[in-house]
Amino acid sequence: MTSIGIHDIELATTHHLLDLGTLAETTGVDPAKYRLGLGQDEFSVPAADEDIVTMGASAALALLDRNGLDGVRTLLFATESGLDHSKAAGVFVHKLLGLPPQVRVAEIKQACYGGTAAIQAAVGIVQRNPNERVLVIASDIARYALDSPGEPTQGAGAAAILIGVDPALVEIEPASGLFSADVDDFWRPNDSSTAIVDGALSISAYLDAMTGAWDDLAAHGGPAITAIDRLVYHQPYTKMARKAQARLGEHTGVDLGDDGLVPGAIYNRRLGNAYTASLYAGVASVLDHERDLVGKRLGMFSYGSGSVSEFLTGVVQPAAASRSDHFTSVLDARVPLSVPEYRELHARELPSNVDVETPRVTEAPFRFAGLRGSARRYERR
Structure with missing residues (x-):
């Protein structure tokens, strides 16, 4: 059987960050509520000239600079922060990256699960034609109402993932476990710029979906829990991964501990919730911070509220040993915001029927230039 999986992965985020200690001090909250209770230290905040397109294009540019364009005939853009009811955000990226016309582009949506849906679609495309590779971009901005x-679980980030045969990083194994249920735990109506969350229901729905997906994986020939060396979970906040690990251990009757969760939380503690990119930021974090994983098996749980989830596994390949944590320098380079500055950016909404030029802030390769004639405009810096 042809080996298919993640050949390479790259992350991107925004120009700004908000330190949760600063937020706690301003709002009179004990910082431990965020740092220990949620497992979060800070979150990324987009500048006025940044959005899911600029982040996704930046991550993809670095990925393609390393790997080239040969065989790339599909770009799948996964997001729940869509910019248009009709046009895929990936079409903007297609132009920014200078991709040839012979590339299909589509957008995939199902809350935070969308990135995994795109990867599984990519695996199917490659399986049909092993000469092709698929560029998957998962990019999101998590926004909730002030106060x-x-x-404190907001965030922003993008993951660009190249799927192909003979992958250099992670071979995705054929068996996976699925679980879907109609649950009103989290959603964002079309006329709202912020999400609606039932926190308690969201936790229980996540955990029920996780055990349901695990049982389905086991029923479809997946590996035993003792054959999985490292578990990575979707992390709306990193403490959620600890809850999931404890539940899975209880469900399988195996003491899984939680020490192994630390490497997969390093980036997410600083990015905040990146929705569709969250799980894959965790995967990248594991690969970037552990050097003894070659030949070992990852278990990956993807959850998208509403809800759709999947448990999949993959075997780490030799190129993972040469990865570095260069993304840490990207996180370190972000510019901190004061709480008033953050709140001003949070309140900024652009009506589509008013022409506007955005201020030049980002130092990333691409920027959102504004609106003209109700159409979004982008520039390569």
Whole structure:
């Protein structure tokens, strides 16, 4: 059987960050509520000239600079922060990257699960034609109402993932476990710029979906829990991975501990919730911070509220041993915001029927230039 999986992965984020200690001090909250209770230290905040397109294009540019364009005939853009009801955000990226016309582009949506849906679609495309590779971009900005319980779990980030045969990083194994249920735990209506969350229901729905997906994986020939060396979970906040690990250990009757979760939380503690990119930021973090994983098996749980989930596994390949944590320098380079500056950016909404030029802030390769004639405009810096 042809080996298919993640050949390479690259992350990107925004120009700004908000330190949760600063937010706690301003709002009179004990910082431990965020740092220990949620497992979060800070979150990324987009500048006025950044969005899911600029982040996704930046991550993809670095990925393609390393790997080239040969065989790339599909770009799948996964997001729940869509910019248009009709046009895929990936079409903007297609132009920014200078991709040839012979590339299909589509957008995939199902809350935070969308990135995994795109990867599984990519695996199917490659299986049909092993000469092709698929560029998957998962890019999101998590926004919640000010002073709401969800506010400290905001964030922003993108993952660009190249799927192909004979992958250099992770071979995705054929068996996976699925679980879907209609649950009103989290959603964002079309006329709202912020999400609606039922926090308690969201936790229980996540955990029920995780055990349901695990049982389905086991029923379809997946590996035993003792054959998985490292578990990585979707992390709306990193403490959620610890809850999931404890539940899975209880469900399988195996003491899984939680020490192995630390490498997969390093980036997410600083990015905040990147929705569709969250799981894959965790995967990248594991690969970037552990050097003894070659030949070992990852278990990966993807959850998208509403809800759709999948448990999949993959075997780490030799090129993972040469990865570095260069993304840490990207996180370190972000510019901190004061709480008033953050709130001003949070309140900024652009009506589509008014022409506007955005200020030049980002130092990333691409920027959102503004609106003209109700159409979004982008520039390569």
